[in-house]
Amino acid sequence: MDKELTDDERYPWLDDESRRLLAWLHEHPAAPRFNHHCGDRLTAAGLERVRQFEDLVNTAPPSWRPDKPPAWLAGFVAFCFRDVPFYRQQGAAPGRLGDVPTCARADLSREPWRFVPDSLPLDDLIVYNTSGATGQPLDVLSHPETASKYLPLLRAALRLYGITLEGGRHPRTGRPRVALLLVCSQRRTYTYASVLSFLGGAGFAKINLDPMDWRDPGDRARFIDDCRPEIFTGDPLSFAELARLPLQHRPKALISTAMQLLPGLRQELAERFGCPVIDLYAMNEAGPIAAATRAGHVLLQPRLYVEVLDEDGQPCPPGERGEITLTGGFNPFIPLLRYRTGDYASLSSSGTQPLLIGLEGRPPVVFRGAASREINNIDVTGALKPFALPGFQLHQAADGAIKLSVLPSSADTGGLHAALSGLFGQEQNVEIVVVERLGGPGGKVIQYSREESGD
């Protein structure tokens, strides 16, 4: 059980109107059974820094040419080699970014503390335990201001579509409104209602559409319609579920993250909700990175340098596909230096504005459990989370049989079998195979796959 904070700790700035909105969200007759509390923990000084970050997002968008990296980069590399144990162990800072060794999620997952700069105080550390949409659990070290800095980046993504996330007060009622609803659709996740000082005290809630989270499944549409959020955030699977509800409310936009949003679903959702559906490329380690437009994914962060590398770690020429590799970021606990994401795209530009073309993210996979019950790949990750698996692949055959391939580890295969049988149903055929190497096209490990059954 998490240690609960007081409201003063959750919301150092809380005023009466936002307090009333928070109570309204919790006490709404159709509200879900919220199972958690979470505030923005933003002090006045922190809020000011988030505002300064928004100024930077607005005035200094990513801008460079392949032969001329941004001016801040050299200082950032020097800082990392001086102040961050993981990089310092590599010796002196190379003169060129291209000579810095790359790193990857496994490095961060193994020893996240080695990425924390020596000079950074630990007082405001927060930790997100993520199951990881791709299956490799990660303790993400972060800071309340980092969490709030997502909002200027969401605004920047929306601006590409001429949409404004306003927050603040509802123009008709004059009271703080609900700005954002984060929609999930999985068997179990934290849910909570909150208010955000960066958005003028406007409301925010994270909800789970799984009927078990509600007193009455019909409450889902009633609650959402009454909240009237400006924006929905979520993933393709949760939006597909949202589209099935008899909602009347029309948001300004849907922002989809976590998994690849396929064009067909995007079109369907856009028609269903009468608004743009924006595919946001984001990850726990770096936050929102880029937003999809017709031209490609537009980079959002003012201090994030993106390279596209080949298998040998060399930059690909413009237009050639390679692995997206990040340097910089806005989370002070995870300064990234040539961090290989496992995602692929080519790099192009419109003037000095870099674009990611043909981004190939993490495709969502829906498995079939007993009685054809749908099982989200995030649930599979959740079921496997207790096991210290260095890597795995899960494949479901057309007949429903499950094969889990795992790299050698201390994990008990009997326990793995039991966990998957518990999730998919006892009658499901489950096989656990220990392999020396996980395979996939181009060396990329496909975490989840399913053979179509033709039904």
Place this chain on the structure above:
Amino acid sequence: MDSEGPFLETLTRRLAECPADFLAEPRVGVKGQVRVAAVVADLLRDMGGPLLTPAQAAVFQPRSAQPAGGQRNWLALVLVAAWLLGDPAFRQGQRFGTSAAAFLIDGLTELARLNPAGKFVSDPDRREELVRLSLSRLGLRPAGETPAQAADRLSTISTTERQRVLEAARAAEARARAIREAMAKKAAEEAAAQSSRE
């Protein structure tokens, strides 16, 4: 390390043959035989100056019979280093007085903190370390070595460098432990609201 100095072996042999006068007890207050300030002043004069100021001289002749911890050993090491710098190679040309003065005043503190002065006479590695450090502080390198070789060898044999690395490793481990403890504590705490998924 711009210029070549004497051969390393010449100087380590000189240290090994350090006479008893330079190994005698340094004078502190009313105890001890050797007046270190006088030895240093004579050496600097032979090397072409400068003269010690009264304040500098006072550093080498503490009046207290109970000097701060380690000061006696530092004074003993200054005497050993003074013997080394008395080699004719350093006196020729009268070029090294200023850098020798700086070295004797503030270049031996750390070394004295980590090793008994007598070791810089009796132990081959410590002899080499003192010779290399002295040459380096005078802007010299051992004859027959490149600047890179000389710098590398000094770093390898340096007690202070080894101590610095050990302390850095200890500090890094303490920091990592503090972060892991903070992570364990904070993992059991509420996080902060995040407006989208990844």
